Amino acid sequence: MFKQLPADETEIIGIVFNGKALQAPKGISVAAAILSRNPDHTRTTPVTGSKRLPFCMMGVCYECLMVIDGQANRRACATYVEEGMRIETQLGVGPALALEGGGSE
Amino acid sequence: MNNHYQLLVIGGGPAGLAAATTAAERGVTCALLDEQPTPGGQIYRAIEAIPEQRAKLLGPEYLRGRKLVNEFRQSAAEYFPETQVWSIDKEHQAGLLHNHQAHFITADQIIIASGAMERPVPFPGWTLPGVMQAGAGQILFKSAGIVPDNGVVLAGSGPLLLLLAWQYLHAGVEIRVLLDVTPFANHLQALPELPRALLAYRYLSKGIAYQLELKRAGIPIMFGVSDLTAEGNERLQRVRFSHAGKRKSIVSELLLTHFGVIPHIWLTQAAGCKHRWDNSQQCWRPELDDWGNTDIEGILVAGDGAGIYGARAAEHAGRLAGLQVLSALNVISRQERDQLSRKDRKRLHEERHIRPFLEAYFHLPDNLLATPGNDTIVCRCEEVTAGQIREAVAAGHENSNQVKFFTRCGMGPCQGRQCANAVAHIVADARGKSVAETGLFRGRPPVSPLTLGQLAQLPKKGTA
Ligand code: FES
Numbered sequence: 001m002f003k004q005l006p007a008d009e010t011e012i013i014g015i016v017f018n019g020k021a022l023q024a025p026k027g028i029s030v031a032a033a034i035l036s037r038n039p040d041h042t043r044t045t046p047v048t049g050s051k052r053l054p055f056c057m058m059g060v061c062y063e064c065l066m067v068i069d070g071q072a073n074r075r076a077c078a079t080y081v082e083e084g085m086r087i088e089t090q091l092g093v094g095p096a097l098a099l100e101g102g103g104s105e
Numbered sequence: 106m107n108n109h110y111q112l113l114v115i116g117g118g119p120a121g122l123a124a125a126t127t128a129a130e131r132g133v134t135c136a137l138l139d140e141q142p143t144p145g146g147q148i149y150r151a152i153e154a155i156p157e158q159r160a161k162l163l164g165p166e167y168l169r170g171r172k173l174v175n176e177f178r179q180s181a182a183e184y185f186p187e188t189q190v191w192s193i194d195k196e197h198q199a200g201l202l203h204n205h206q207a208h209f210i211t212a213d214q215i216i217i218a219s220g221a222m223e224r225p226v227p228f229p230g231w232t233l234p235g236v237m238q239a240g241a242g243q244i245l246f247k248s249a250g251i252v253p254d255n256g257v258v259l260a261g262s263g264p265l266l267l268l269l270a271w272q273y274l275h276a277g278v279e280i281r282v283l284l285d286v287t288p289f290a291n292h293l294q295a296l297p298e299l300p301r302a303l304l305a306y307r308y309l310s311k312g313i314a315y316q317l318e319l320k321r322a323g324i325p326i327m328f329g330v331s332d333l334t335a336e337g338n339e340r341l342q343r344v345r346f347s348h349a350g351k352r353k354s355i356v357s358e359l360l361l362t363h364f365g366v367i368p369h370i371w372l373t374q375a376a377g378c379k380h381r382w383d384n385s386q387q388c389w390r391p392e393l394d395d396w397g398n399t400d401i402e403g404i405l406v407a408g409d410g411a412g413i414y415g416a417r418a419a420e421h422a423g424r425l426a427g428l429q430v431l432s433a434l435n436v437i438s439r440q441e442r443d444q445l446s447r448k449d450r451k452r453l454h455e456e457r458h459i460r461p462f463l464e465a466y467f468h469l470p471d472n473l474l475a476t477p478g479n480d481t482i483v484c485r486c487e488e489v490t491a492g493q494i495r496e497a498v499a500a501g502h503e504n505s506n507q508v509k510f511f512t513r514c515g516m517g518p519c520q521g522r523q524c525a526n527a528v529a530h531i532v533a534d535a536r537g538k539s540v541a542e543t544g545l546f547r548g549r550p551p552v553s554p555l556t557l558g559q560l561a562q563l564p565k566k567g568t569a
Pocket of ligand 1: 029031054056057058059060062063064065075076078079090
């Protein structure tokens with residue numbers, strides 16, 4: 001689906017996606033790093049379990065929620081890769097229900 | 106980060122950068138908070154670190170951001186990247202998330218420069234992996250040098266679609282087809298606005314040049330397309346659409362859509378600022394005076410978050426808001442403010458020449474916005490369909506907020522950012538009312554979800 005254009009002098013770091021070691025250019029978002037690997041999904045929905053990928057890449061759709069360094073519900077498009085970062089596909093609400101407040105008055 | 110600043114600017118795009126620089130140059134203590142890791146906003150995203158070759162592919166308008174960012178970097182304004190603002194209140198207290206920590210800071214004046222977002226338009230299959238917004242494609246390109254690998258279908262309406270096609274063409278991406286859903290009737294509707302638009306011929310000629318270049322390169326462009334549908338088993342496989350009276354389809358694993366942009370108003374809403382429905386821009390926008398003042402004293406809005414006028418206009422509006430803040434803080438007199446603002450006010454006026462034409466030309470048809478089929482998902486988070494929304498209306502729920510509580514539409518993590526407009530349109534259509542009457546979801550902080558841990562760290566409000 002996507003490919004990375006060859007870039008000059010970009011520092012490469014190591015990340016872990018679903019237990020597998022990957023390399024990514026420093027400074028890009030987690031969503032970009034994962035999308036360039038063409039996964040078939042980055043989360044499943046809590047309601048029907050359907051597969052989703054990032055949609056807006058600008059922090060407003062919340063489709064890119066993933067488990068990052070053990071914490072669920074982090075927006076992969078607004079989180080930036082760091083050396084050794086552990087990234088996992090989020091299934092449903094993720095390992096711990098971490099959402100609170102907002103929109104539910 | 107201090108607990109208090111004279112000025113807090115939220116958003117690091119052209120409006121926010123210009124506002125912060127203007128105020129900081131006159132010695133005002135100023136903090137600029139932004140979600141991104143580097144200044145520039147969506148439009149000038151990654152402008153400081155971008156490899157030269159990629160920057161060239163993005164075009165000359167993109168490179169304009171360099172000057173703005175340099176001036177900001179040289180100013181005394183404090184810069185806090187990767188910082189989310191999740192609330193603002195009438196007392197000028199802002200709730201933030203910085204380094205995973207939630208806290209409050211206060212300011213004498215707040216300028217919200219939250220920019221624009223893509224207008225979400227539900228259509229069948231828009232939740233499938235492989236369907237994304239055109240803005241997402243552009244962000245991947247700018248910030249990471251990531252482009253479609255195996256062909257792409259571009260669909261929708263608006264200048265950004267053409268720009269992205271042009272950028273992809275130069276990056277060697279295979280564009281399978283560009284599907285333009287702009288109704289033919291719009292051409293006629295836009296005609297009366299053409300004379301004023303000609304004053305901004307720079308924009309017009311650029312649009313025409315892009316189109317010619319795409320044609321010359323042999324990119325198929327289809328006009329007057331409707332009934333866009335994304336199909337596939339667990340991911341996009343095929344895009345179906347109506348064109349010239351026939352149902353057609355094309356195989357693709359990636360579809361990027363664009364239906365114009367709208368102001369990102371979740372913070373102004375949470376603050377309780379007054380908003381109005383703009384029929385021409387087809388969006389809600391905060392009500393402002395000529396300086397960007399909202400109806401809440403000391404809270405201003407600048408740039409596309411106030412209404413869509415584009416990046417250059419945002420820069421001028423940012424400077425005007427900065428000058429207004431200086432005068433409100435008694436750093437300059439009102440007279441000085443008026444004098445210093447002349448050039449930006451003139452430029453802002455000129456930048457707006459093109460807008461009535463663009464708004465009429467790219468006006469989205471009501472049937473696209475208000476009549477998605479009953480099976481089409483409207484709320485991506487809670488997976489609520491258009492049919493369920495119509496059932497709620499039939500059961501007597503009269504406005505967006507009532508429909509929300511009945512269906513859970515808009516109660517997921519995105520808090521209605523993706524469905525609010527669609528719900529207002531569908532409810533209005535079902536009740537034979539105007540969108541302005543059916544209203545917008547009420548906004549309530551936190552506008553982005555916090556974890557229980559982050560909430561627990563918070564000092565009681567007002568004691569931060
Ligand atoms: S992709 Fe939309 S919020 Fe991350």
